[in-house]
Amino acid sequence: MRRDRPSNKLQGQFPGVHLTRSVLPALGILLAVASALTGCGGGTATPVPAAPQPPPTAVDHGVGSQFGNFSATExxxxxxxxxxQCLVWFWDRPLTPDLAIRFRSASCQAADRPGSMIAVELGREIIPLSASRALTDQAGAGAQTR
Structure with a gap:
């Protein structure tokens, strides 16, 4: 008995191609592997840079001058x-063998207490230790109170 209609969809689209049911799953696996490999072979994805972290407010898990102050420079x-009128000061503290943190603050006359000063933080930044005064502080007297 002869069949006039194709036994599966692929055979109907490609006359003369006779696919058995055991070949169809293998063909599906082959196509899946090929598409996965072409997806992997493309260029590498460019990593998204991390957002810059703010400079730390504590050094060596100590807050403020817990581990000694380094000399301030006007x-x-x-x-x-x-x-x-306020005087602006900065001082550096080593963070790593290559980096230091530079604090900037202003000493301003307190409005409610004549003769008293208040400190106003102006900022902090990470700088190379080679550009820091902390190197001369360590070579000289080291951490000192001011």
């Missing part, structure tokens, strides 16, 4: 929003 003067 960095000029500024006027605060209330019109008072």
């Amino acid at each position: 960095g000029g003067a500024m006027t605060d929003p209330q019109g008072r």
Whole structure:
């Protein structure tokens, strides 16, 4: 008995090709592997850079000057929003063998307490240790109180 209609869809699309049911699963696996390999062979994905982390507020798990202060250097003067003159200071503390953290702050006259000063943080940044005063502090007297 002769069949006039194809036994499967592929055989109907490709006349003369006789596929058995055992070949179809193998063909599906082959196509899946080929598509997976072409996806892997492309260029490498460019990693997304991490967001920069803010400089630390503590050094060696100590807060503020817990492990000693390094000498401060006067960095000029500024006027605060209330019109008072403030002295700007910066000081460096080593973080790693190659990096230091530089703190900048201003000492301003306290409005509510004459003769008293208040500290205003202006910022902090990571700098190369070679550009830091912390090297001269360590070579000289080391950590000191100021």
